[in-house]
Amino acid sequence: MLWIHLVIFALLTIVSASHDSIVDGTQNVTKHSNDILNWEVPENIKSKFPFYITGYDFENRPVIVFEWGKWYTRSVVEKNGQELVDLKKMQDLVVERLRTSFYRRPLNDTESGLVDDEFVLLVDMKAYNLLQLTSLQNLKYLMEYFAKFDKCYEKFAYGFMINVSAVAKQFVGLYTAFMAKYIVRTEVFGTDSKVWIPQLLRKIPPDQLPPKYGGTSTLKQ
Incomplete structure (x- = not known):
């Protein structure tokens, strides 16, 4: 849609003007890495x-699932209360964990192979709501959030984005604009699981994925 491109262009000016402050903020988080890593995410934010980490790929890289279709950030951002404070802190936690290889797979004495510091992203867009992108306040928030992922890009191996409906494609456009380095290594699929499940299983063992992603894992996420 033309309107979303115009909005992105306008917000690019706003965000680029404050880019230094965004970077400074993420650097301050690094200074308090231990505090962030030990922070317990409130249950309401988790739900x-x-x-979550669902398991490891064939190269022992952790696979991190973001059920982004359920992330209705707009109401939280517009309310601008404690939930937004906690949400931002959780997102700093996620980035810091990825940057520091927090999810690295521990191998015991009976296992062989190498442990990889890189991570894999599985972004599920199921049920994404277009109203997310009709709020300038929420768009600015999302762009600032995406900027934080620059900190952990060097650890990013590859990704999958699945269940991308016609509506969710608008989000993909935003993601592409502000996560350009990530999208190059990300395979994007529509809503037909018969298409994307075989692609996931080429790189991730079935026992490391829940059934909804074509796997056999019964671990509670």
Whole structure:
């Protein structure tokens, strides 16, 4: 849609003007890495904005799932209360964990192979709501959030984005604009699981994925 491109262009000017402050903010988080890594995410934030490690790929890289279709950030951003404070802190936590290889797979004495510091992203866009992108306040928030991922890009191996509906394609446009380095290594798929499940299983063992992603893992996420 033309309108979303115009909005992105306008917000690019706003965000680029404050880019230095965004970077400074993420650097300050690094100074307090231990505090961030030890922070316990409130249950209401966990349930509203699900992310988790589902397992490891064939190269022992951790696979991190973001059920982004469920991340309705607009209402939280516009309310501008404690939930937004906690959401931003959780996102700093996620980035710091990825940057510091927090999810690195530990191998015991009976296992062989190498442990990889890189990570894999699985972004699930199921149920994404276009209203997310009709709020300038929320768009600015998303762009600032995406900027933080520059800190951990060197550890990013590859990614999958699945369940991308016609509506969710608008989000992909935003993601492409502000996560350009990530999208190059990300395979984007529509809503047909018969297409994307075989692609996931080429790189990730079935026992490392839950059934909804074509796997056999019964671990509670």
